[in-house]
Amino acid sequence: MSPLIRPCQIDDLDRIQAIYAHHVLTGTGTFELDPPSRAEIETRWRAVVSAGWPWLVAEADGAVLGYAYAGPFRARAAYAHTVEDSIYLDLRAQGRGLGKALLFALMAAAREAGAREMLAVIGDSQNRASINLHKACGFRSVGAFERVGFKFDRWLDIVLMQSSLRPEDTN
Numbered sequence: 001m002s003p004l005i006r007p008c009q010i011d012d013l014d015r016i017q018a019i020y021a022h023h024v025l026t027g028t029g030t031f032e033l034d035p036p037s038r039a040e041i042e043t044r045w046r047a048v049v050s051a052g053w054p055w056l057v058a059e060a061d062g063a064v065l066g067y068a069y070a071g072p073f074r075a076r077a078a079y080a081h082t083v084e085d086s087i088y089l090d091l092r093a094q095g096r097g098l099g100k101a102l103l104f105a106l107m108a109a110a111r112e113a114g115a116r117e118m119l120a121v122i123g124d125s126q127n128r129a130s131i132n133l134h135k136a137c138g139f140r141s142v143g144a145f146e147r148v149g150f151k152f153d154r155w156l157d158i159v160l161m162q163s164s165l166r167p168e169d170t171n
């Protein structure tokens with residue numbers, strides 16, 4: 001069955017908390033060290049959707065396999081049309097094209113919601129899955145900050161990538 005991509009509902013948050021907790025505890029894609037609680041995930045979800053930005057999940061056979069959302073890049077007012085994406089899949093759902101489907105859907109939804117630029121701040125310059133995912137979705141590399149994170153006894157870079165969601169807006 002091909003996965004359904006749809007807006008996140010409150011009942012999805014338990015699964016989202018579990019998926020994200022796994023990546024916090026085992027990966028360098030996120031620089032969080034302690035998994036946020038279900039209540040904290042709900043606070044983050046409410047902040048994204050109440051600001052009018054998309055938070056999507058991919059579901060198959062009734063199970064949430066992953067999620068992606070577009071949040072504000074920074075709070076200051078002039079950043080209002082720039083969002084940053086976040087995307088996390090269940091380990092068993094990775095490497096099968098689902099990330100690409102979810103990120104393309106998120107880009108379309110963010111554009112629809114009024115975003116002009118989407119940024120990816122990718123934890124760890126060795127995170128080939130995330131870098132290649134963003135490349136495959138048309139993001140270009142715009143730089144990196146080196147050794148700005150420290151996790152699992154390793155100094156970590158962040159890779160910065162960007163996609164213009166409204167390339168027709170040239171001014």
Ligand SMILES: CC(C)(COP(=O)(O)OP(=O)(O)OC[C@H]1O[C@@H](n2cnc3c(N)ncnc32)[C@H](O)[C@@H]1OP(=O)(O)O)[C@@H](O)C(=O)NCCC(=O)NCCS
Pocket residue numbers: 023027028029030087088089090093094095096097098099100101121122123127128129130132133134136
């Ligand atoms: C990053 C992530 C969302 C990508 O989703 P995915 O479903 O695994 O990726 P896809 O199968 O859609 O592949 C997308 C592209 O990345 C490439 N790719 C996927 N996994 C890869 C890997 N482990 N190494 C190198 N390239 C990889 C694919 O070949 C594909 O490129 P192509 O279309 O040019 O062939 C997923 O792997 C994940 O949840 N990783 C852990 C959490 C994480 O790092 N999130 C991002 C935080 S910045």
